[in-house]
Amino acid sequence: DADVTQTPRNRITKTGKRIMLECSQTKGHDRMYWYRQDPGLGLRLIYYSFDVKDINKGEISDGYSVSRQAQAKFSLSLESAIPNQTALYFCATSDPRQGSNQPQHFGDGTRLSIL
Amino acid sequence: QKEVEQNSGPLSVPEGAIASLNCTYSDRGSQSFFWYRQYSGKSPELIMFIYSNGDKEDGRFTAQLNKASQYVSLLIRDSQPSDSATYLCAALKAAGNKLTFGGGTRVLVKP
Numbered sequence: 246d247a248d249v250t251q252t253p254r255n256r257i258t259k260t261g262k263r264i265m266l267e268c269s270q271t272k273g274h275d276r277m278y279w280y281r282q283d284p285g286l287g288l289r290l291i292y293y294s295f296d297v298k299d300i301n302k303g304e305i306s307d308g309y310s311v312s313r314q315a316q317a318k319f320s321l322s323l324e325s326a327i328p329n330q331t332a333l334y335f336c337a338t339s340d341p342r343q344g345s346n347q348p349q350h351f352g353d354g355t356r357l358s359i360l
Numbered sequence: 361q362k363e364v365e366q367n368s369g370p371l372s373v374p375e376g377a378i379a380s381l382n383c384t385y386s387d388r389g390s391q392s393f394f395w396y397r398q399y400s401g402k403s404p405e406l407i408m409f410i411y412s413n414g415d416k417e418d419g420r421f422t423a424q425l426n427k428a429s430q431y432v433s434l435l436i437r438d439s440q441p442s443d444s445a446t447y448l449c450a451a452l453k454a455a456g457n458k459l460t461f462g463g464g465t466r467v468l469v470k471p
Contacts, residue, residue: 276457285368287448287461288404295457303458335403341457346392346411349459351403 248272249352251336257358258326266321266355268336276339277319278349279303279311281332288335294319295341326359333357363387364451366462375471379436383449383462386430390451393432394459395423398446407434407447439469 249270258264268277275296280288280303290303292311300311308330310322323330333356337349365384373379383393392411396404410416410423410432422435432451436443446464453460 278459280461285463287364287366287463288450289461290458293458333401346409347452347457348394348406348409351405353403354401356401 249336249338249350251334251352251355253355254353255356257360259360260327262326262359264323264326264357266334266336266357268319268321268352270317270336270338270352272338272340272350273316274338274340274350275316276341276347277313278337278339279309279319279321280335280337281305281330282335282354283332291321291334328359331357331359362462363460364449364462366447366449366465368463369466369468371465371467373436373439373467373469375439375441375469377439379439379443379467379469381434381436381447381449381465381467383432383434384430385432385451385460387451387453387460388427388430389453390460391454392452393423393425394450394452395421395432395434396448396450397443398448398464400446404448436467439467441469441471443467444469 278293279291294313336352339347394409395407398404424433449462
């Protein structure tokens with residue numbers, strides 16, 4: 246089983262719909278992240294959470310919200326989806342006990358298309 | 361200016377040759393640097409990280425860091441067709457502990 250699991254893997258929906266992407270992890274990491282990836286733009290940080298009571302905006306948080314339901318779960322919501330939110334979305338985790346060398350571990354991604 | 365810059369490529373390399381990938385960063389507060397490999401449609405996977413000036417070798421991969429020049433590179437020796445992928449450079453800042461990614465360099469290894 247994957248250590249970082251994202252659901253759904255693919256989603257096609259219409260403009261204006263509310264969408265939730267879910268992420269769960271079995272790595273026991275405190276830190277979780279949501280990124281989106283667009284061709285040629287690398288990964289851009291949407292939101293991140295360093296523990297259950299901590300939520301922080303990333304560089305492109307407008308139009309998105311998150312919920313950290315437990316250490317192992319971090320969900321991303323699009324309240325009213327728009328076509329330019331069509332992208333590949335990744336969840337990631339990291340372990341702060343590894344200090345400044347903590348790598349991030351990624352889920353398999355959710356391909357989201359908004360028509 | 362992007363915080364982390366990479367040439368988008370594609371970088372075309374003959375099989376068996378050395379692929380040299382470059383990355384520059386603008387924030388001197390960056391303290392650790394990571395190289396990820398990403399196959400098309402897949403998630404990024406960590407190749408290696410570096411935080412001290414100089415070279416760090418891991419198998420066919422060598423990362424090089426020059427903090428004075430704000431420059432990180434990745435060398436892939438004996439390139440194989442399976443190395444064809446996009447390589448992402450990322451910088452970790454001490455403040456906030458967030459990774460900032462470059463746009464990635466696409467590498468094509470031709471048999």
